[in-house]
Amino acid sequence: MARKRHEDALATRARLLDAAERVFRRRGVGHTSLAEVADAAGVTRGAIYWHFKDKADLFQALVRRVEMPINAALEEMSRASAADPLGAVRRLAVHALQGLAADRRTQAVFDVVFLRCEYTEELAPVRARQLGDRKDCLRRCEAAFERAIAKGELPAGTDARVAAQGLYALVTGLMRSWVETPGRFDLGAVAPKLVDVYIAGLKSDPPRRTPAPRKSAAGRVRRPQAA
Amino acid sequence: MARKRHEDALATRARLLDAAERVFRRRGVGHTSLAEVADAAGVTRGAIYWHFKDKADLFQALVRRVEMPINAALEEMSRASAADPLGAVRRLAVHALQGLAADRRTQAVFDVVFLRCEYTEELAPVRARQLGDRKDCLRRCEAAFERAIAKGELPAGTDARVAAQGLYALVTGLMRSWVETPGRFDLGAVAPKLVDVYIAGLKSDPPRRTPAPRKSAAGRVRRPQAA
DNA sequence: GTTTACATACATTCGTGTATGTTTGTAAAA
DNA sequence: TTTTACAAACATACACGAATGTATGTAAAC
DSSP states (O other), X not given: XXXXXXXXXXXXXXXXXXXXXXXXXXXXXXXXXXXXXXXXXXXXXXXXXXXXXXXXXXXXXXXXXXXXXXXXXXXXXXXXXXXXXXXXXXXXXHHHHHHXXXXXXXXXXXXXXXXXXXXXXXXXXXXXXXXXXXXXXXXXXXXXXXXXXXXXXXXXXXXXXHHHHHHHHHHHHHHHHHHHSTTSSOHHHHHHHHHHHHHHHHHHSOOBOOSOOOSSOOSOOOXXXXX | OOOOOHHHHHHHHHHHHHHHHHHHHHHOTTTOOHHHHHHHHTSOHHXXXXXXXXXXXXXXXXXXXXXXXXXXXXXXXXXHTTTOHHXXXXXXXXXXXXXXXXXXXXXXXXXHHHHSOOOOGGGHHHHHHHXXXXXXXXXXXXXXXXXXXXXXXXXXXXXXXXXHHHHHHHHHHHHHHHHHSTTSXXXXXXXXXXXXXXXXXXXXXXXXXXXXXXXXXXXXXXXXXXX
């Protein structure tokens, strides 16, 4: 085929990404050949190899399309955490969950990321980016919780790091749960309730910092069943 | 090679499962050929096709090896939930997490299940089983929370279903987080703290049942920032 | 002698990467 | 302004390896 104009080429690229989303979701990243993606986009493999280096590169571009809004929300949370730390964290968590519940593209990408791909060597760059994003998110949330402690919104002695890990686990766990069975529950409605449950728990029974990292065997628990 | 005795054959089968655990974890389920598994086990593909129907069958057997203890803990939880519902739920969640933190085989299988395989058509039976297990777990936890409400351990009007979904998300989210970066935090120590945070949150700010499923647009939040 | 528990060999399919072909926008040269 | 040359944006073709399933071989246990 012939040469297109710039905008036509960008349209082709976008159609390739859309097609990859659909096919990856249905057949899995590793199980789909680039020929299938090309077919679904109405082009040939040549188009893919023109726009992308290989399948991993295509996948990476696919993920980055939905990363930006989340990162923007993270930034905003860090700003707002100065005045209202707990509120900022709450808004971030709820916003992330409701964003997933509302946006079809986000749903497709999270479906692929959670269930339809395996993180081996060839996806190492994607994986590294995911872990970096997670680390960043945890650091920001931890910082916000620290501010909440300083402001007296959370009890002194609260382990902000553990608190952040718990919130992250709750949110991502909900995301995965919902992606596994979409439509089985109303994520948009459940999200604020459960985030509030967790934050209320942080206030009334927060994770305490371990008083001193003794040399004794770690891993076992000692807390006498605080029920 | 020659024929072995029954116990020898069972040992070969076990070594195949062990080898598959290692290779799947390193290279991903879809990206590993059965020849690699056979090599790692010191046999040929013939042995695999003797003991298992195909790769999916091998993977399924691999997962089932670690499912039993968890299901047993679930049963025990249901029994204990009559007398001490919240305590039983708490013990189940903490036990599951610490079981992951302690057992190498469980770690390997969860690693593969979370990160190194893609759930496509060929893994449909495995997937169906996972979803069934999840459903069972959610139902039992919901029932336990209902008992807790009946006993006054949780406020009346608490939505037990949502409460169970949140706990499940927290626990599985922690599992995945820890599997993603093992050694980055002490799961055995963090687990009871965060489970307690969540349960304390259920007590002080529980998810309320939606009073009446009005016809109004669902999904948006209305709660006036309960900070 | 028969079946078990594998090993070996084979045919076939599939996917990838690359090399090459082809057409047309587009900008500079004339 | 027309022509020329180049490069963008793909399509097509090919070579290669790799994985699967099956078919067959085989030696020891029972």
